[in-house]
Amino acid sequence: MGESGSGKSITAKAILGLLPAGITVQGQILFQNKNIVTMPVKEHRKLFGKDIGIIFQDYRGSFTPFIKIGKQVVETIRTHHLIPKKEAKNIALQVLEEMGLEAKRVYQSYPFQLSGGQVQRAAIAMALALKPSLLL
Structure with missing residues (x-):
């Protein structure tokens, strides 16, 4: 967390290996005592989801619009x-409930059937369901 312009997004993109062309990381980014800057791409990608959770600013992009929320969370x-x-499914319902959502209704809903805040909380629930060590 930090003020606008403090580098939150650029730091997250560096961790994820999603920096724009021409921008490189100097130094190290250590995660679980491993430098992810020099880590092979295949090994780096294996960290996402289970070890490093991601909640994108455009949380609507976390879901495919024509697949129900529950199915997407279960697949993840x-x-x-x-x-x-x-x-x-039980884990999905539990995390949706923990996010203050009507779990069964949200589970059965398509993203467009929910408010922006509900979709945002569902995206957070999906990331938390994996119990990552680091959440971006």
Whole structure:
């Protein structure tokens, strides 16, 4: 957190390896005692979701508009954790509830059926469902 212009977005983009062309990182970015700047791309990508959670400023972009929220959250959980679909659904409902949402209704809704604040909280819930060590 910090004031506008303090470097929050550029720091997050550096961690994610999403800096614009021509901008490079000098020095180190250490995560779990590993320098992610020099980490191979494949290894770097494996960190996202499970170890490093991401909540994008454009939270609506976190969801595909024609797929229900619940299905997307379950798919995200199951991509990173080898668990049965029913268990992933329970986790999804739990995190949606923890975000102050009507879990069952939001789970069954398409993103366009929710308010901006509800979609934002659903995106946060999806990131938190993976229990990352670092949340950007």
